[in-house]
Amino acid sequence: GQQLNQSPQSMFIQEGEDVSMNCTSSSIFNTWLWYKQDPGEGPVLLIALYKAGELTSNGRLTAQFGITRKDSFLNISASIPSDVGIYFCAIKAAGNKLTFGGGTRVLVKP
Amino acid sequence: KAGVTQTPRYLIKTRGQQVTLSCSPISGHRSVSWYQQTPGQGLQFLFEYFSETQRNKGNFPGRFSGRQFSNSRSEMNVSTLELGDSALYLCASSSMFYRREGRNTQYFGPGTRLTVL
Numbered sequence: 001g002q003q004l005n006q007s008p009q010s011m012f013i014q015e016g017e018d019v020s021m022n023c024t025s026s027s028i029f030n031t032w033l034w035y036k037q038d039p040g041e042g043p044v045l046l047i048a049l050y051k052a053g054e055l056t057s058n059g060r061l062t063a064q065f066g067i068t069r070k071d072s073f074l075n076i077s078a079s080i081p082s083d084v085g086i087y088f089c090a091i092k093a094a095g096n097k098l099t100f101g102g103g104t105r106v107l108v109k110p
Numbered sequence: 111k112a113g114v115t116q117t118p119r120y121l122i123k124t125r126g127q128q129v130t131l132s133c134s135p136i137s138g139h140r141s142v143s144w145y146q147q148t149p150g151q152g153l154q155f156l157f158e159y160f161s162e163t164q165r166n167k168g169n170f171p172g173r174f175s176g177r178q179f180s181n182s183r184s185e186m187n188v189s190t191l192e193l194g195d196s197a198l199y200l201c202a203s204s205s206m207f208y209r210r211e212g213r214n215t216q217y218f219g220p221g222t223r224l225t226v227l
Contacts, residue, residue: 042114042200042218050213088153096143096204096216097166100153
């Protein structure tokens with residue numbers, strides 16, 4: 001089945017830093033989604049991308065749908081403590097079936 | 111509008127038992143999907159129901175089954191539990207189902223944490 005490679009697996013952030021994560025696939029997709037999951041909660045949709053090359057922002061978050069339609073990246077600018085959590089990329093197949101990447105765990109630098 | 115609710119939130123069972131989890135979608139939503147989340151395998155799609163019919167199925171054994179009622183509420187059942195079934199089971203609801211991917215958003219519930227001893 002489809003496999004999404006998400007990197008990095010984890011990262012430490014310091015307040016005010018910009019961070020970036022990405023997802024790649026060997027197949028072409030028409031929809032890329034980015035979700036965030038906080039402890040004890042289900043994933044929440046952050047940004048949805050529907051066109052190759054599309055760049056979309058949601059507050060301090062910016063995501064891009066790669067031109068090849070095989071990748072996407074998510075940037076968080078000026079990170080704050082509540083940005084901690086697990087970020088997932090996902091693609092949507094037939095119906096509402098989502099295939100998720102392995103996740104990027106964002107932690108605060110001690 | 112109330113969000114997706116899942117009951118129970120936590121469950122402990124022993125190997126060989128069976129379990130039923132419940133999901134109430136957002137009011138007006140007719141599609142319900144189920145996912146399993148484990149540290150090793152990540153988030154994996156189980157199945158999707160729309161208008162009381164299973165529309166999509168993931169790669170899980172037949173021990174995993176589900177159903178949807180006329181009020182769109184859904185249940186999933188796991189029979190003959192194995193240790194590896196310990197996971198967070200997430201339910202997601204959406205307003206519509208499209209045969210090809212659509213632009214409708216899915217909203218996830220908080221999940222049911224199942225522990226199999």
